[in-house]
Amino acid sequence: MKIAVIGGGPAGLYFAILMKKQRPAAEITVYERNRADDTFGFGVVFSDATLDNFERYDLPSYRRITQEFAYWDDIAIHFKGDVHRIGGNGFCGCSRRILLLILQERALELGVRLVFEIDVDDEAALGEPDLIVVADGINSRIRERNAAHFQPEVDLRPNKFTWMGSTRPLDAFTFIFQDTEWGPFIAHAYQYEVGRSTWVFETDPGTFHRAGLERMSEAESAALMERIFGWFLDGHPVLTNRSLWRNFPMIRNKRWVLGTRVLVGDAKASAHFSIGSGTKLAMEDAIALADTFEGGRTVEAALALYETGRREEVEKTQHAADVSLVWFEHVARFWDFDPVQFSFGVMTRAKAITYDNLRLRAPEFVAEVDRTFARQATTHDPEVDLERPVVPMFQPFKLRDMRIENRVVVSPMDMYCASEGVPGDWHLAHYGTRAVGGAGLIFTEMTCVSPEARITLGCTGLWNDEQERAWTRIVDFVHAHSAAKFCLQLGHSGRKGATKLMWEGMDRPLEEGAWEVCSASPIPYFPDSQVPREATRADMDTIKAQFVAAAERGERAGFDMLELHCAHGYLLASFISPLTNRRTDAYGGSLENRLRYPLEVFQAMREVWRRHKPMSVRISATDWAEGGVDPLESVAIARAFGEAGVDLVDVSTGQTVREARPVFGRMFQTPFSDQIRNEARVATMCVGNITTADQVNTILAAGRADLVALGRPHLVNPFFTLQAAAWYGVPAVHCPPQYFAGRDQIFRNSERDRQDLEELKIKARPKTRAELRMEQDAKPLAAE
Ligand SMILES: Cc1cc2nc3c(=O)[nH]c(=O)nc-3n(C[C@H](O)[C@H](O)[C@H](O)COP(=O)(O)OP(=O)(O)OC[C@H]3O[C@@H](n4cnc5c(N)ncnc54)[C@H](O)[C@@H]3O)c2cc1C
Ligand SMILES: Cc1cc2nc3c(=O)[nH]c(=O)nc-3n(C[C@H](O)[C@H](O)[C@H](O)COP(=O)(O)O)c2cc1C
Numbered sequence: 001m002k003i004a005v006i007g008g009g010p011a012g013l014y015f016a017i018l019m020k021k022q023r024p025a026a027e028i029t030v031y032e033r034n035r036a037d038d039t040f041g042f043g044v045v046f047s048d049a050t051l052d053n054f055e056r057y058d059l060p061s062y063r064r065i066t067q068e069f070a071y072w073d074d075i076a077i078h079f080k081g082d083v084h085r086i087g088g089n090g091f092c093g094c095s096r097r098i099l100l101l102i103l104q105e106r107a108l109e110l111g112v113r114l115v116f117e118i119d120v121d122d123e124a125a126l127g128e129p130d131l132i133v134v135a136d137g138i139n140s141r142i143r144e145r146n147a148a149h150f151q152p153e154v155d156l157r158p159n160k161f162t163w164m165g166s167t168r169p170l171d172a173f174t175f176i177f178q179d180t181e182w183g184p185f186i187a188h189a190y191q192y193e194v195g196r197s198t199w200v201f202e203t204d205p206g207t208f209h210r211a212g213l214e215r216m217s218e219a220e221s222a223a224l225m226e227r228i229f230g231w232f233l234d235g236h237p238v239l240t241n242r243s244l245w246r247n248f249p250m251i252r253n254k255r256w257v258l259g260t261r262v263l264v265g266d267a268k269a270s271a272h273f274s275i276g277s278g279t280k281l282a283m284e285d286a287i288a289l290a291d292t293f294e295g296g297r298t299v300e301a302a303l304a305l306y307e308t309g310r311r312e313e314v315e316k317t318q319h320a321a322d323v324s325l326v327w328f329e330h331v332a333r334f335w336d337f338d339p340v341q342f343s344f345g346v347m348t349r350a351k352a353i354t355y356d357n358l359r360l361r362a363p364e365f366v367a368e369v370d371r372t373f374a375r376q377a378t379t380h381d382p383e384v385d386l387e388r389p390v391v392p393m394f395q396p397f398k399l400r401d402m403r404i405e406n407r408v409v410v411s412p413m414d415m416y417c418a419s420e421g422v423p424g425d426w427h428l429a430h431y432g433t434r435a436v437g438g439a440g441l442i443f444t445e446m447t448c449v450s451p452e453a454r455i456t457l458g459c460t461g462l463w464n465d466e467q468e469r470a471w472t473r474i475v476d477f478v479h480a481h482s483a484a485k486f487c488l489q490l491g492h493s494g495r496k497g498a499t500k501l502m503w504e505g506m507d508r509p510l511e512e513g514a515w516e517v518c519s520a521s522p523i524p525y526f527p528d529s530q531v532p533r534e535a536t537r538a539d540m541d542t543i544k545a546q547f548v549a550a551a552e553r554g555e556r557a558g559f560d561m562l563e564l565h566c567a568h569g570y571l572l573a574s575f576i577s578p579l580t581n582r583r584t585d586a587y588g589g590s591l592e593n594r595l596r597y598p599l600e601v602f603q604a605m606r607e608v609w610r611r612h613k614p615m616s617v618r619i620s621a622t623d624w625a626e627g628g629v630d631p632l633e634s635v636a637i638a639r640a641f642g643e644a645g646v647d648l649v650d651v652s653t654g655q656t657v658r659e660a661r662p663v664f665g666r667m668f669q670t671p672f673s674d675q676i677r678n679e680a681r682v683a684t685m686c687v688g689n690i691t692t693a694d695q696v697n698t699i700l701a702a703g704r705a706d707l708v709a710l711g712r713p714h715l716v717n718p719f720f721t722l723q724a725a726a727w728y729g730v731p732a733v734h735c736p737p738q739y740f741a742g743r744d745q746i747f748r749n750s751e752r753d754r755q756d757l758e759e760l761k762i763k764a765r766p767k768t769r770a771e772l773r774m775e776q777d778a779k780p781l782a783a784e
Contacts, residue, residue, distance in 0.1 A: 001026040002129040006120045006142060008032030010044075011265025011282035012135030013103035017058055018290035020110040028112045031126070033119040036104060037097060042165040042199075042241065043192025044099055044279040045173075048090035057287055061106040068102070069094045070191045074172035077346050078232065080179075082339035084368075086347055088361030091173055093192035099279070123261070131299050132261045133289070135282075138249060140267035150263065151254035159329050160213070161202040161273065162245045164222060168236035170197050175346060177331065178228055183207030184331055185228055188274060199238065200273050201225050202328060208245070218243055248272055250322065256311075257303040264289055269314050272325040275350060277317055285310065319665070324350040326671070333678040337703060340372040345702040351666060355391075355697035360758060369701050392700040393693060394730045397440070397707060399614035399647045399683070402560050404440035404707070405483050405734060407700055408721045411687050411711035412443035412489040412563070412618070414459060416501045421448065421461025423470045431474050434714055435482035438721030438733045441707065442484050446491040446565050447471075449546040452515050453492035453571070456501050462490070462550040468557055475558040483734035487561035487616070488554040490605075492543055494571030495519035495532040495580070520574040520581040520588070520597075526658060534583070535571075543571070544601050551605040555613075562609050564602050567620040568655035572598040576619070576637065577656045579628045591636055599644050606645050614647035616685070621672035622653045624660040631675050638680040648707070650685045651676055667695055674704040685709050693724035726750035 001023060005012040008030045016028050046054075054062040069092040074085045104114060123132055123142065134142045143150050169191060176187040184207060188200040208214065213221055222238045229238075251270040256263045265282035288310040292302040327349035334342050343365075347353050359366040374389030380398035389395075397404045417426050434442050448454040448461045461467050471488075478486050493499075498514035499507050509529045518539055519532035535543070547564070554562055566572040574580040575597045581588050587597050602617065609615055619641075621634035629637070638649045651673040654660045662668070666689055673686030686705035690696060696708045713720055725733035726746040735743045 491565030
C-alpha cells in the first residue's frame, strides 16, 4: 500500500506513525514544504485526557512528549487588579517545534519517508498512491482547489489575534484581561518549557484599529504588547515568530473524502485557540483515521467510516470552541462585572465546567462566588446571609414590590384541557402542586384574551366572570399553601389560532369548528393553514381592549405579576418578526414600526396593572431563520420594552416560522438571555433545556440571567426546587406542614447521598499529571 501525506504538521506526522505501526509494509511518505525544524508557533497544549489517548496509541512518542512537557493544574484569571486561581484542571504544554521533532524522529524510526522543502502543488505529481492524506493545515490548498466537492465553510471571526511568546515563567494557564486607552486586550498564556511561554494576544476589531495595530510591524506590535502587559511580564520580553495579527477562521467541511483523498487536522476543521484544542483535534483525527484501517479495511471502506464515525466528536469540540470564542468576542459585555463573577464566567463559558464541578475542584473559589452573589442579592433583600450564603438559586429576587423566595421558575405551559376557557380541577391540581414544589415563581399557561385569541379549544381564557372566578380559586390556593408568586401570562394566538390540541397535531389547523384568525399579515403558518386576515386598526383596537380587560380581571383574581406573550409566532410576535409582518403601514417595515403595536398593548396594560406589581414580556430572541429577528435586534426589542416599563424580559426563541432551524442543546437559549441582560441592561429570565440545579446555579452565578425557568422538567417533577434545596442543604425553602415528614427525610438522605457522591467523584478522578509529578518529588517545570 502506498500512502502520501501532504503536510508534516501534527496531523500528518502522527497519522504516518500510527499507520506505519499498523501496516509496516506500507510505503508512507510525508511531504512538507518547510525545513525539518523550521516551524511557526510556540507551545501547544494538551489536556490530560488527550495525553491518555497518546499513551494508548504510541508509547514511545508519548514518553518523549511527556518528558518535554510543562504541567500545571491551575487556571489563573487576572482582571482589574484581582487574580483568581482555580485548581484541578490538568493541562500540559510542550513546544510545537519539539513536538514536531519528536514526531519526525519517531516516524523515521518506523520507516516513514519524510521529504522536506517540497511544496505539493498538484497531487498528480505524487504518482498514484492508494491514499492521499490532506494534512496541509488551515489554509489547505488541496481543499480549496476541490472546494466544490468538500464544500468548506470558512467563518472568519471578527476578533484579531496573534501567537507570540515570552520568557516569562508561568505556573498556571493564565488569562489576563487588560483595559487600555483603546479598549480591552486579552492574553491567553501558558508555559511550555523552562523559560518559554506561549502568549496569544486577542482584541476586538475596534480596539485593534484604535491602537493602530494594522499599521505596525511585527516588532512594533510585540513592543506594544510588552507595554500593555509589562506589569505582568516582569521585565521579560515578548518574542515573535511570524506573529502576524489575523482573524481566526472556523473551518468546517461538508465532505471530508474525495476518492482516495481525505482531509485531516486544521484542513478539515479548526478549533479556536481559547479552548486549546487545535493540535489535539489534529492528532485525534490522525488516531481516528488510522483506527478505521484496522482489520484490513479497504481505503474506500475506511474513509467512509472515518467520515461518519468521527464527525460527531469533531462537531462537539467545534461547538465548545464556538461557544468559547463567542464569549471572548463579547468580553466587553462583562467588563462591569465583579472580578469574582467575571472569573466564574470565564471558567464556565463553554458549558463543560459547571458550578458543582468547580465546587468540587475549587471550593474556596466557589465559596467566594456564593458570597459575591449573596452581596448582589442584598439589593433585593437586605437580610441576605452574607456569612454563610446559600447557593445562587436560593437567593431572593425582587421585581417592584414582589419578592421571590428563590430564582427557580415554572415556565408557562399550556395544558390544553380547559373547557370554554375555564381552568378546571386539573389546573387547580397542576398549579397547586407546582407551587407547593418550592419554585419561587410560577407562570400560568398562555391565557387567552378572547375566544378567538385561543390557540386551541383547550386553552384557558380570561374574558368572562366564570373564568375569573376559576382563576381566583387557583390563585387563592397558591397563595394559601405556598410561598410561590403567581404570574399570569396573557396572549393572543394570531395566525396560530384555531389549531388542534398539542397531542393531536401541534399547530395543525382544526378540521372542524375553526374560527377566522387574524395576524399582522395574511401569511399562513403551514401552506395548508388558514390564511389569516390582516389585522385592521379596528381589530387592533378591539384586541388591545381585550388585553386590558383581561389584565383587569387578572388584577382582581389576585395574580402577583403579569406577562405579555410576544413570542412563538402568536399575534404580537407576528408584528415583531419581519418574516411574518409585511405591512406597509406604520406597523410594518422598521423595527420601530413592527414594535409599535406590541408596545401599545403593553403600555395600555401597564396603565391598569397596579404600579407596585411587576410586568414581563416573553420574546423570541431569534427566529432561527434567514431574514428574521436576530440576537442583535432582540437587544433593541428588549431595550424598547425596558423603556416602556418592563421589569423582566423572558427570553425564549423561535416557533415564529416553519422554516426555522434551531440549534438545540443543553441550555441552548441561555446565550440570548446573556446578551440581552448584559447589553440591554434589563433583568432577564432564561429557559430552554435547562434540567439540573447545577445548570441553574451555573447560569445565575455567571450573570447570564436573573431567573431561570424550567418547563418540561417541572411537568414530571413539581418538587424540583425542594429536592435541590435538600441537595444543597438549604432548609429555608417553603414546605407546607402536611409534607414536613417527607421534607425532613429527603434533607437527611440528600446530605448523605451528596457526601457519598462527592467522595466517589474525588476517588474516581485520576490524578492529574501535575499532581503525579509533584508526588514524584519533581518540582513543576515552572518552578525549576
Ligand atoms: C501562525 C500559527 C501559529 C500557531 N501557533 C500555535 C501554537 O503556538 N500552539 C498551538 O497549540 N497551536 C498553534 N497553532 C494552531 C495549530 O498549529 C493547529 O491547530 C495544528 O497544528 C493543526 O495541525 P495540522 O497538522 O492539521 O496543521 P499544521 O500544523 O498547520 O500543519 C500543516 C503542515 O502542512 C504544511 N503544508 C501546507 N501546505 C503544504 C503543501 N502544499 N505542500 C507541503 N506541505 C504543506 C505546512 O507547512 C505545515 O507544516 C498555530 C497556528 C498558526 C496558523
Ligand atoms: C406542553 C408545553 C406547553 C407550553 N405552553 C406554553 C405557553 O402556554 N406559553 C409559553 O410562553 N410557552 C409555552 N411553552 C414553552 C415553555 O414555556 C418553555 O419555554 C419550553 O418548554 C422550553 O423550556 P424547557 O426546555 O424547560 O421545557 C410550552 C411548552 C410545553 C412543553
